Amino acid sequence: MGRPSKAAERTEQILDAVGRCIVRYGMDGWTLERVAKEADLSRSLVRHFVGNRDELSALFRERILTRYGDMLGADDGGRPPTEVVLEKLFSPSANLDDYAAIDAILASARYQDGLREEARDIYLRLEAAIARAMAHDNPGWGAQRVQGRAHRLLLLAFGHWSMTSLGFPADRTEHVLTAARELLGLPQNTPSHEEPCG
């Protein structure tokens, strides 16, 4: 009985708008009013469906975590996991907005005590997924070595996206990709005059 609920649909609509606003205004700059405008709803409606700002923020982080926390570990047919990782971390076709949002969360975690554990969790899950893929495709590598490489790959990827979003020329991308393939133990595509591990 009663009117049918639009909660699920509206919540999705709102959370998508939050993502876009975070990318556009940063983790501190997004507001309920901007989200409402972006979602084409009134602020009252936003509040009605997702509660106050803190609750909405938590909801968004939770969603992006479940959506992308295990992303890197997802099975992709019979392809080598490391190739999948490389593509998902560096391919421009990847969901840019989600990466930017994760980046914003990590950045703001630096000065928001409550977020720090959450950010650490995100990071560790990503690193673990990468490490799994590496260990699978390079059975000879020890755990120590795999973790170190996974860590460095993640630093490389995050730094790369940060710089890319700042509008740097793309000519540095190739060096980064070469290094990434090397870290993952993948063969280089184009024989470069630069030695692989440099």
Add this chain to the structure above:
Amino acid sequence: MGRPSKAAERTEQILDAVGRCIVRYGMDGWTLERVAKEADLSRSLVRHFVGNRDELSALFRERILTRYGDMLGADDGGRPPTEVVLEKLFSPSANLDDYAAIDAILASARYQDGLREEARDIYLRLEAAIARAMAHDNPGWGAQRVQGRAHRLLLLAFGHWSMTSLGFPADRTEHVLTAARELLGLPQNTPSHEEPCG
């Protein structure tokens, strides 16, 4: 004649407070009121000496740029420039707050159009300084190779500081340092069971 000016002293006092506030509250979270409290002045005084928020922000960025823009290229006795770079980029004794502030500026530049060019400038100056040091200590390396390595070293350093400030355990630091030494063409200190370039 007239009362002696405290402008220089007060401006320093205020800019220091801005730095601490940026580290504590982020590039969006610092306010004139917080700066005033941190500097132990009234907000009116802050406004009196440094103008409005935008002007203060620009002043701070300008100062940190001139203070640290050429930092990596500074001469340090007869030591190899690459060693100096390594130390300044990764040594915990380096001015942490200034790195955190630069990091905050770069992070907020992502969604603030006006800041993007400035951030790019900061980045390019740092990269150029690193590249100079590398080329000096490794005369055989070509320009292409040096730039790629400088870029990767900077990504590594920024990512490393980001993660460190999130409170990660220090056990990943060693892998990062090993990679940094390798990128710079420096010999490894401790013979590790991990091959240098992995």
Add this chain to the structure above:
DNA sequence: CTTTTTATTGTCACTGATGACAACATACGC
């Protein structure tokens, strides 16, 4: 002591964002 320059304090209106809540509208089962 007076003038002049600057420091310092205090107050005002304005804006953007928020939380709370009342009021109205709509769709479904019966």
Add this chain to the structure above:
DNA sequence: GCGTATGTTGTCATCAGTGACAATAAAAAG
């Protein structure tokens, strides 16, 4: 048509941050 649960709109007080400016206090020169 009626009851009911939900969607939807609108309004209110409040709060933090800001910019502008008036008013007062202090220190130097003459």
